[in-house]
Amino acid sequence: MKNVNSNIVKEIAQELDCGFDCYYNLKTDEIIAIPSFSQFSDEEDFKEAFKDSLEEVEKHKKDYIKFEVLESFESFKIMELFVEQLTDQNLKLELQSILTNKKPFQKFKYKIDHSDFRQNWFDFKHRELEKRVENELERRKPAHNNVYKK
Numbered sequence: 358m359k360n361v362n363s364n365i366v367k368e369i370a371q372e373l374d375c376g377f378d379c380y381y382n383l384k385t386d387e388i389i390a391i392p393s394f395s396q397f398s399d400e401e402d403f404k405e406a407f408k409d410s411l412e413e414v415e416k417h418k419k420d421y422i423k424f425e426v427l428e429s430f431e432s433f434k435i436m437e438l439f440v441e442q443l444t445d446q447n448l449k450l451e452l453q454s455i456l457t458n459k460k461p462f463q464k465f466k467y468k469i470d471h472s473d474f475r476q477n478w479f480d481f482k483h484r485e486l487e488k489r490v491e492n493e494l495e496r497r498k499p500a501h502n503n504v505y506k507k
Contacts, residue, residue, distance in 0.1 A: 362386065366494070369424055370486035379424040380414045381494075389414060393426045422497055424490060429462075435485045436465055439478060448472060 368388055369379045377390040389410045394403055404411065414421055427435075436456060443449040448468075455464045469478045 366487050366490045369490045370483055373424055373426055373486055373490070374483065376426055378426055380410075380421040381424065382417065382420050383422065383497075384420050389421075422493065424493065427486075433461065435482055436461070438485065439481045442481075443474070445474070448474060 365381065365386060365388065369381060372379045372388070372390040375390075376393055378393050380389040380391070382388075391407050391410055394400075414423075433456070436452075440449055440452045440456065443452070451468060452465060455461055455468060458464070469475055
């Protein structure tokens with residue numbers, strides 16, 4: 358990783374993988390993780406439960422970069438990348454088939470969970486999330502100093 362703190366990248370990637378949107382403070386290195394709003398049915402409950410965090414982010418909006426939980430198509434792309442790099446041809450063919458049929462997320466998860474490649478999948482997915490976080494942080498960093506910009 359270039360000039361990005363690897364612990365920050367790992368923490369943000371982990372929070373995203375758990376379904377949390379992350380706000381990273383460029384000045385303090387603070388990370389605020391809030392469950393993706395889509396997980397809540399009641400907006401008022403959401404606002405009340407995360408009132409302090411939401412107020413902190415709003416108050417210092419210009420200091421934060423927001424990282425959102427991956428969209429389905431982004432998660433699907435990571436699954437495709439994982440399948441492409443597999444050396445086990447039988448599993449590779451099965452997963453390729455799963456990805457072209459109905460309920461690919463559910464069936465992919467089941468197949469991976471019941472294979473010898475479960476940990477490989479988790480490691481691969483986490484590395485891909487870290488790459489995305491790192492790229493976004495690097496993209497927002499000005500070339501002339503060590504302070505990120507929004």
